Amino acid sequence: QVQLVQSGAEVKKPGSSVKVSCEASGGTFTNLVINWVRQAPGQGLEWMGRIIPLLRITNYAQKFQGRVTITADKSTTAAYMELTSLRSEDTALYYCAISRASGSYLIDFWGQGTLVTVSS
Amino acid sequence: QSVLTQPPSVSGAPGQRVTISCTGSSSNIGAGYDVHWYQQLPGTAPSLLIYSNINRPSGVPDRFSGSKSGTSASLAITGLQADDEGDYFCQSYDITMSGSVFGAGTKVTVL
Numbered sequence: 001q002v003q004l005v006q007s008g009a010e011v012k013k014p015g016s017s018v019k020v021s022c023e024a025s026g027g028t029f030t031n032l033v034i035n036w037v038r039q040a041p042g043q044g045l046e047w048m049g050r051i052i053p054l055l056r057i058t059n060y061a062q063k064f065q066g067r068v069t070i071t072a073d074k075s076t077t078a079a080y081m082e083l084t085s086l087r088s089e090d091t092a093l094y095y096c097a098i099s100r101a102s103g104s105y106l107i108d109f110w111g112q113g114t115l116v117t118v119s120s
Numbered sequence: 121q122s123v124l125t126q127p128p129s130v131s132g133a134p135g136q137r138v139t140i141s142c143t144g145s146s147s148n149i150g151a152g153y154d155v156h157w158y159q160q161l162p163g164t165a166p167s168l169l170i171y172s173n174i175n176r177p178s179g180v181p182d183r184f185s186g187s188k189s190g191t192s193a194s195l196a197i198t199g200l201q202a203d204d205e206g207d208y209f210c211q212s213y214d215i216t217m218s219g220s221v222f223g224a225g226t227k228v229t230v231l
Contacts, residue, residue, distance in 0.1 A: 035220070037222075043224075044122065044207075044209060044222055044223070044224040044225040045158075045166065045209050045211075045222040045225070046222065047211075047219060047220040047221065047222060049219070050220075059218070059219060060219070061217065061219045061220075062217060062218065062219070095165060095166075097166075104154070105156075105211065105212075105213050105219075105220040106154070106156050106168070106171050106172070106211075107156070107158070107166075107168065107211070108168060109167070109168070110165040110166055110167065111165065112165060113165055
């Protein structure tokens with residue numbers, strides 16, 4: 001089974017952007033769907049969007065439309081989530097998470113998370 | 121405010137049964153979309169607990185069960201154990217939001 005390895009913690013200034021990576025260890029994302037879900041400190045889970053690399057399709061949560069971009073490289077061994085115009089409320093743990101079926105939003109397994117702190 | 125409503129917390133003594141509700145609407149659960157449940161133990165990433173309303177992934181004890189009716193779903197934990205303490209989240213798809221939605225989560229405490 002593919003293991004997910006996410007990039008390290010980031011500290012960003014308000015108004016800047018962050019790009020978090022998620023690498024597939026032991027396989028590729030070719031037949032999988034990569035979701036990005038965030039969790040603010042002490043809060044619940046919030047789905048941000050997903051990418052289906054095989055079909056080159058992305059879906060974004062309405063809340064993040066225009067501010068988030070999810071991509072995958074051509075080798076489909078890595079996926080990325082870029083969030084722009086950062087504000088303090090974007091401080092959260094960002095997870096990449098895999099769905100095995102493109103027709104479902106079921107998340108089969110999760111990465112370890114990447115902490116993004118937005119502070120002046 | 122979450123599209124799916126969960127109680128903030130439930131508690132029970134070891135061995136007891138607890139249930140967690142997940143209430144949605146005709147835009148999500150009531151529209152026939154599946155409900156999935158995730159368990160998040162302290163300091164860890166979430167993990168899949170119940171999928172497609174009633175199914176357990178391999179390795180999940182049968183103490184955990186799910187159900188769905190109308191615009192709601194429920195997760196039951198029987199034979200409550202100390203290491204069940206954590207947060208539990210329901211998830212579904214919402215037509216109005218055009219994407220996946222989560223409940224705010226329920227903290228389970230073993231007394």
